[in-house]
Amino acid sequence: MGNQPDIAAGRLTDSDYAENFSDVHPPLDRKAALIEASRCYFCYDAPCIEACPTGIDIPSFIRKISTDNVRGAAQDILDENVMGGACARVCPTEVLCQEACVRNTQEHKPVQIGLLQRYATDAVMDDAAHPFQRAEPTGKRVAVVGAGPAGLSCAHRLAMHGHDVVVFEAKAKAGGLNEYGIAAYKVPEDFAHREVDFILEIGGIEIRNGQALGRDIALADLRRDYDAVFLGMGLGGVRALGLEGEDLGGVYNAVDFIADLRQSDNLASLPVGRKVVVIGGGNTAIDIAVQTKRLGAEDVTLVYRRGPEAMSATGHEQEFAQVNGVKIKHWAQPRQIRGAHDHVTDVVFEYTQLDDNGRLGGTGDAFSVPADMVFKAIGQEMLPLPQANGGSELLEMDGACIAVNDERQTSLPDVWAGGDCVAVSEDLTVAAVQDGKLAAESINRFLRS
């Protein structure tokens, strides 16, 4: 326990890094796509459409793939979801469209909708012509805060309707979690950046980087200077464990490490511990666990305080982590992070159980997991509210998030919001895209009324 922490870069060979961070699900070639497309029954009132948060006409686009009408297929997808390419890669299809596929009933093997969607969208993104045209200019200007999936979806739809859009993005690059937060092997080859470029091809969208709400811009100013405002800044904060030892060296926020990894152009230069402990049960926890394993960590242990069914990471994701050699321990909560010489040495966990009333509690029994690195992945939260920095009127909140109606309109008549910062949204890229789309349609009606 008293040994020096074993944290090192370059644990693997170059080819190992390349292999570990290449496409986790390689794309379908034409032949494979045609065979998979032929498995779709072209259902009437297809359940998969209902299961897609953006309502893509899935049987229609698959039929078009089967006839080599790939352009038509991509158009069907992008009309409903301009980030269909990202969603094809990162959507938990196993709990969305593919869970609804009628093929499950018969043979437990749904049509691979995600891979087919990727086949169609990849073909069009590589094409020179942008598949959308702008309406006649309206002269209206809309401010969008955040260039993540919600903001970009909203901006694209607004631009299509002829409005001019300025997107204010706190970070140096657009793309949001697709650029900074998703596991690298899900969106390799700079996909997030290419998709942003694709979206911007429509024209009429200006992105201003390094502009954070509350720091560089104020909501009141945006409302004054623009005809409408869309807030899609996501969750900037990371929840803390509130434990002794949390500030020791070697203890990180998972999202920060993933962002560094995503922005690194040399994975061999990223130091990673020999022994890694991940605390949390969501997709971020899975992503950090698998990525540290793939960076060469020897033992990666993911600890979650409840059982597998309570994890917000899907069963598919949990299995993926386990197949990658991550050890998942359920029913244990962190009690103390211990260290030596200001660096973590191990994490003490207490076993948990549900009491007769279904409340989670510790059993009193503890165990320790040695760690060179500890990653906190117990969720994100919204940063202190934007209205704290100027703005006389307050945004109504719903819990810790912004309250919106069905059209994603906030309590302020000229302000809409969507993505992770609103209460109604699931924390999925596809849900954020749908929020942005719904808000843009609502804003368009507002601006034209």
Added chain:
Amino acid sequence: MADIRCDIAGVKSPNPFWLASAPPTDKEYNVVRAFKAGWGGVVWKTLGEDPPIVNVSSRYGAMTYNGTRMAGFNNIELITDRPLDVNLREIKQVKRDWPDRAMVVSLMVPCEEENWRNILKQVEETEADAVELNFGCPHGMSERGMGSAVGQVPEYIEMVTRWCKKHSRMPVFVKLTPNVTNVLGPARAAKAGGADAVSLINTINSIMSVDLDIMAPTPTVGGKGSHGGYCGPAVKPIAMHMVAEIARDPECAGLPISGIGGISDWRDAAEFMSLGAGSVQVCTAAMHKGFKIVEDMIDGLGYWMDGKGHATLEDFRGAAVPNVTDWQYLDINYETVAKIDQDLCIQCGLCHIACEDTSHQAIAAQKDNGSRRYEVIDAECVGCNLCMHVCPVEGCISMVEVDNGKDYMNWTQDPRNPMNQKAAE
């Protein structure tokens, strides 16, 4: 296991599976491989007069359907392009080495008695079991007055068949073209000419596809294409209809049939035989998968016959022929309605949309809390079968007979038949 030895027009083979006259039977090498694999017989690729014909490149077109390759197939190859004496020498050798297998030699020469007499004499010396007159090839040779150009004129068929019977002691099979409006004309002509059997169908005139980049039909030869002969699984229904028409024709009664057309497995073979075929000939399936497919044909047919209690091929040959009838004799009073097994239903909705859009609006779509239910409206269902065919789940939709208490009545007896009014009085 059941005895599947075959005897058709005096030609015997250990099983009814023959390779049709085509590229797989063009030379000794292929035929010996086929016999080693277990094929019961071959019809040697059509011989013609020297000098041999010349072929083009490429020669085959294919239709892929829903990922299934060669669901339909066609060719623009002509008859053998090897010298006559080479073929005859090989035929003789193979027959000598494989005496138990059927060796039928396909022939095509110009429509002159002397030409036929000449070639028949030469074939006879090979000790082949029979000849098959190629009156079917629809491309190339037909432009030269042979193949289907003969097969489309019953008088020519009868004439040439008669010559062949006159100048040869060998059984004569006449291979018929499907490129006619009614196959009975050619079949009856063959019988009138003394044919020992008919083989059918030859290939169907076809253009497989158009290459939209070069705007030419496939297979493309130097930027142009020509119609070819269509075969493979897609033509099986057309072939079976023609076989059945001959089998149930009183004028053709007793005329043995060698069935050809999309036969790929033992079940296809059993269907052709139930419609009267004595032997079956295969080409596309072998060209697709190789000669080994005959193993499944042999034991598949045998096991099926065992299960049905058929000891020999004759036990079921033609058994379905009495049930092939004219539409006017079908029972107008027979009624069925579709029934959906809700436990098997996967809620794809295809039965509903097919019936709703294109038929009788007899399947209701109900939706309750996101769960779908498709229910047949018995009063609207005409028992057309469409829903059963579109349903992707085997056994989920069945057609159930309705006991309406009505007796058999066909259209000739039906008072609603306007042509029947007078007769009924």
